Amino acid sequence: MPERVLLVGLGLKSVAAAIPASLAELEGLALTAGAEIVGIRTQALPRWNSRTLAGTGKIEEIAAAVREHKVQTVIFDAELSASQQKAIEGTVPAKVVDRTRLILDIFAQRAHTREGRMQVELAQLSYLLPRLTGAWRSFSQQVGGIGTRGPGEQKLEYERRHIQRRILELREKIESVKRARAVRRQARLSVPIPQIAIIGYTNAGKSTLLNTLAPSASPIYADDKLFATLDPTARRVKIPGFGWAVATDTVGFIQRLPTTLVAAFRSTLEELTMADCLLFLSGASSPNREMQERTVASILDEMGARDIPLVSAFSKADAVDAETRRALVRKAPLRPMISSRTGEGLDKLYEALARALSERWILKHLYLPFSEASRLGMIRSAAQVVSVETESERMKIGLRITQANWDRLLKRMDALPGVESGTSTK
Numbered sequence: 001m002p003e004r005v006l007l008v009g010l011g012l013k014s015v016a017a018a019i020p021a022s023l024a025e026l027e028g029l030a031l032t033a034g035a036e037i038v039g040i041r042t043q044a045l046p047r048w049n050s051r052t053l054a055g056t057g058k059i060e061e062i063a064a065a066v067r068e069h070k071v072q073t074v075i076f077d078a079e080l081s082a083s084q085q086k087a088i089e090g091t092v093p094a095k096v097v098d099r100t101r102l103i104l105d106i107f108a109q110r111a112h113t114r115e116g117r118m119q120v121e122l123a124q125l126s127y128l129l130p131r132l133t134g135a136w137r138s139f140s141q142q143v144g145g146i147g148t149r150g151p152g153e154q155k156l157e158y159e160r161r162h163i164q165r166r167i168l169e170l171r172e173k174i175e176s177v178k179r180a181r182a183v184r185r186q187a188r189l190s191v192p193i194p195q196i197a198i199i200g201y202t203n204a205g206k207s208t209l210l211n212t213l214a215p216s217a218s219p220i221y222a223d224d225k226l227f228a229t230l231d232p233t234a235r236r237v238k239i240p241g242f243g244w245a246v247a248t249d250t251v252g253f254i255q256r257l258p259t260t261l262v263a264a265f266r267s268t269l270e271e272l273t274m275a276d277c278l279l280f281l282s283g284a285s286s287p288n289r290e291m292q293e294r295t296v297a298s299i300l301d302e303m304g305a306r307d308i309p310l311v312s313a314f315s316k317a318d319a320v321d322a323e324t325r326r327a328l329v330r331k332a333p334l335r336p337m338i339s340s341r342t343g344e345g346l347d348k349l350y351e352a353l354a355r356a357l358s359e360r361w362i363l364k365h366l367y368l369p370f371s372e373a374s375r376l377g378m379i380r381s382a383a384q385v386v387s388v389e390t391e392s393e394r395m396k397i398g399l400r401i402t403q404a405n406w407d408r409l410l411k412r413m414d415a416l417p418g419v420e421s422g423t424s425t426k
């Protein structure tokens with residue numbers, strides 16, 4: 001059962017125009033965290049109320065909405081201090097979560113690597129430390145759900161000094177994990193199927209696209225050990241003109257990412273550095289698109305993901321007006337303009353993905369005598385078998401494989417009698 005959530009958008013009157021865009025992002029984040037949004041309240045204030053951030057009347061209105069709609073959690077599109085949260089929870093009979101805590105919750109759900117989990121725990125504990133008040137504990141620990149998940153959760157019982165010790169310990173461990181990262185990347189080279197990471201800002205349409213490309217709800221090869229460590233959002237996608245790939249839905253970029261969460265965000269996103277291809281979606285009609293594109297490019301650079309083939313696409317083509325569309329096409333004529341809703345442009349997207357993946361995943365073939373047919377299993381663990389033809393005494397096996405895997409495979413096959421190999425063009 002999704003958690004019943006009320007969103008609260010707040011801002012100063014002087015910048016009230018920014019409230020809706022920020023709220024739209026908060027909504028996307030809340031949905032990602034598993035919320036059912038049952039209401040939204042906003043307030044543009046002449047000045048902040050230092051006790052409860054929103055005005056007293058607004059807090060009472062929120063409390064009434066909470067009772068009426070059986071709201072479990074109220075998410076504020078703002079940062080709340082411990083005392084503000086306590087004061088609000090004094091009037092509003094629900095768990096009160098601020099923006100940072102919501103984002104931390106998503107990171108906790110999405111961090112799969114060891115470093116990612118530790119970075120998120122570190123950020124959670126750093127968030128928690130100044131908020132270790134009676135009110136925070138009693139409320140949040142009892143109810144659970146959004147804002148309380150992840151590795152930090154079981155640590156809440158620790159006293160302040162235990163948390164401080166754990167923070168130091170995490171900092172040290174993260175350093176040593178970082179040093180081991182290169183080794184991990186090496187290990188991934190042997191995976192026999194290419195990986196596509198879908199990246200983009202929250203609400204760009206990443207999850208919807210993944211569902212469109214791979215409509216079955218089942219994740220890839222449920223029983224295949226090779227994929228046991230993969231992100232649970234990974235899906236097998238058939239790319240016409242190429243073959244199979246695995247696409248994953250990465251944690252979304254966030255427009256107003258609190259600086260305290262930058263490290264946790266980066267490490268949660270880290271997995272994309274192991275992808276064979278990045279698929280970058282940006283909403284065709286998104287007002288901040290250019291700024292977002294620059295931010296993504298610079299973060300990819302910093303993460304050392306520059307050499308990974310990048311396919312960019314404009315999403316939600318069905319929702320863009322004709323004039324904006326013309327301008328986008330003029331600016332980036334080769335970039336697919338796609339819609340998960342209407343299916344527009346998906347053929348162009350497949351073509352672009354096939355081209356990008358073929359850079360690393362090349363076509364090769366092997367002739368294998370029937371007497372060596374038992375080697376097929378080994379071949380499949382290093383390559384994608386795209387065709388098998390039989391000739392008189394042997395099979396011609398067409399493969400999609402990385403150069404590194406090919407070299408490794410040949411070393412193991414070369415000693416076998418009757419094996420021949422070659423590069424295919426088509």
Ligand SMILES: Nc1nc2c(ncn2[C@@H]2O[C@H](COP(=O)(O)OP(=O)(O)O)[C@@H](O)[C@H]2O)c(=O)[nH]1
Pocket residue numbers: 028200201202203204205206207208209252315316317318319338339340341342
């Ligand atoms: N009009 C339109 N809306 C879309 C399309 N794809 C996704 N959306 C909507 O955009 C919102 C965000 O989509 P989602 O896939 O959750 O974005 P994510 O945060 O990048 O995973 C949802 O309300 C979707 O229904 C599309 O092709 N056209």
Ligand SMILES: [Mg+2]
Pocket residue numbers: 032206207208249252
């Ligand atoms: Mg999503």
